[in-house]
Amino acid sequence: MRTTMVLTFASALAGAVAFAAVAQLSAAPTPEVAVGPQYSSTHVYVAPADFDRFVASFVATFGGTTSKTGVFTVTPTPSLTMSQLVLTPVGNLSVLGFETPVPYPFGAERTGYLVADLDAAVQAARDDGADVMVSPFPDPLGRDAIIQWPGGVNMQLYWHTTSPRYAPLATVPENRIYVSEDRADVFIRDFLAFSHGVVTSDDLAAPGAEIGRPSEVYRRVRIASPVGKLAVLVTDGDLPWPYGRELAGYEVSSVPETLDKAVAAGAEVLVAPYATDGRVAAMVRFPGGYIAEIHAIAPP
Incomplete structure (x- = not known):
């Protein structure tokens, strides 16, 4: 039988003390590398057969615009994927429909964050406790890397050769x-x-x-x-x-x-x-x- 997650005052206090203790272990601040939340995108992997139907449904629900669909190599090893950027007032998506098998560890990253300097961002992530799952590599628009935080949370960091301009969300x-x-x-x-x-x-x-x-x-x-x-x-x-x-x-x-x-x-x-x-x-x-x-x- 599953134990209920009811918290007593003692357990709540213990959790707060534990968090305070962990927080004290933080090192010196690393540089701020973020560009803005409108440049963060959720990575959505769908089958090519569902690609257009998904994008149309999402835009019909939330509004917004899309980039042109293309087929690209967006991994450091050979692969091909349909790719489209979906810009909506409530958040942006990078939609990927791989026509070839998805190379590891792609597909497990949940979010892409645009950064001002990829090398600085990767070093900051390392200094702040992340593992670099995929070292920086070139893509058709710039450079990318995949990092993993404690708890198994994968994210992508990316940088564009030409800085994009998106409206605030x-x-x-x-x-x-x-x-x-x-x-x-x-x-x-x-x-x-x-x-x-x-x-x-x-x-x-x-x-x-x-x-x-x-x-x-x-x-x-x-x-x-x-x-x-x-x-x-x-x-x-x-x-x-x-x-x-x-x-x-x-x-x-x-x-x-x-x-x-x-x-x-x-x-x-x-x-x-x-x-x-x-x-x-x-x-x-x-x-x-x-x-x-x-x-x-x-x-x-």
Whole structure:
């Protein structure tokens, strides 16, 4: 029988003390390398047969524009993928439809962050506790690298030869990170150091409904930084489907209206709207399999 995650005052205090102790281990600050949250993109891998249908559904749901579709080599080893950038008011996507097998470890990275200097960013990531999974390599637009944070969180860093110019986002999406209790504090410490972010909330008894366990509580940490927002969801891994499969949470003005658009565009509602922590939230699956959380701030 699963043990409920109800937190006592003693366990909450122990968690706070542990985080404070970990935070004291941080080294001297590394350089800020972020460009802005509108230059962060969620990496979405879909089958080529689903590529156009997914992009059309996502844009019909959230609005926005797309780049031209092309077929490129975006890995350091031989491969071919359809590639398209999707720019929406609530967050951007890099959509990839590989026509060849996907080289390791590509496909596991969840987000791409544009940085001002790739070599400096990779060194900063190393200094702040990340592993470099794929060393810097050239791509058709510039250079890239793949890093991994404690807890097994993979991200891509990229730099463009010609700096892009994207409009600010109407709302900044949350990168939804699921980590274990064992690695959460180390991940938070290291990512804060790298991103120059701040913890906006650290709730040791967040409503379990947010992770599909409504009778329990869990720890949820929210972070804001120059690269964007993170929701760090600290769990024991006993997650009902589809929780843990979503990569991002998108803030909209109305969840019901957005769901109507999504369903009309071929998406499926996986978790019906529910209210928690001042939000209304739901989960959807778009054509091609991409799962997303959608939320709106509940009226006071």
